[in-house]
Amino acid sequence: MQKEVQNYCELCGSPIKGKGITVSYEGSIINVCNSCYAKIKGHSKIVDPKKVIYTSSKQQLPKHQKAQPKLESKEDVWEIIDEYPKLIRQARERLGMTTKDLAQKLKVQENVIKRFELGRLKPTIQQARELERVLSIKLLVKVEEKGEEGGANKAKYELTLGDVVNIREGNE
Structure with missing residues (x-):
C-alpha cells in the first residue's frame, strides 16, 4: 500500500x-x-x-508555451548623455512642437517633459529611446566595458567578504 x-x-x-x-x-x-x-x-x-x-x-x-532560452551574453549598458535637457528642448522647438504635443506622443504628463528639459528629471532608458525616435536625436551612449586587462584591475579593487572581516578585525 x-x-x-x-x-x-x-x-x-x-x-x-x-x-x-x-x-x-x-x-x-x-x-x-x-x-x-x-x-x-x-x-x-x-x-x-x-x-x-x-x-x-x-x-x-x-x-502550449515554449521555454525561452536565456542568453548568456552580457547586455549592452546604456547611459543618457549629460546634455539631454538642452538637446530635448532644442529638438522639440526645431520640430515646432509644444511640451504638450511631445507629452502626448510619449504618453506622459506635460510636467514630465518640462522636468526633462529643466534637467530635474532624467528619462529612463526606455523614455530616452522614445525621445530619440520622436525627436530624431541621440541621447544614449553605450558604456564601454574595459577589456580583460581593465577587468583584472577591477577585480583587484573589489571588496570581498574576507576584506570586510579583516577591516572589522582591524587587520587592514
Whole structure:
C-alpha cells in the first residue's frame, strides 16, 4: 500500500486537503489551497495540471508555451548623455512642437517633459529611446566595458567578504 504524498500550499505553506488548485499567478504556475485561491482568484487563472511541463530551471509552463532560452551574453549598458535637457528642448522647438504635443506622443504628463528639459528629471532608458525616435536625436551612449586587462584591475579593487572581516578585525 502506497502512502499518499502530502501537498502544501505554495502561497501560505499550509497542508492541502485533496489535490489543491493549480493556477497561473503572476507568471508562475503554483498549487494553492482553497483559502488562498479565494484570495487570488481575481488575479489568477486555473490551469490543468496535466498540461503543465517543467523546464530544466524548474519553471513551470503550460505545454502550449515554449521555454525561452536565456542568453548568456552580457547586455549592452546604456547611459543618457549629460546634455539631454538642452538637446530635448532644442529638438522639440526645431520640430515646432509644444511640451504638450511631445507629452502626448510619449504618453506622459506635460510636467514630465518640462522636468526633462529643466534637467530635474532624467528619462529612463526606455523614455530616452522614445525621445530619440520622436525627436530624431541621440541621447544614449553605450558604456564601454574595459577589456580583460581593465577587468583584472577591477577585480583587484573589489571588496570581498574576507576584506570586510579583516577591516572589522582591524587587520587592514
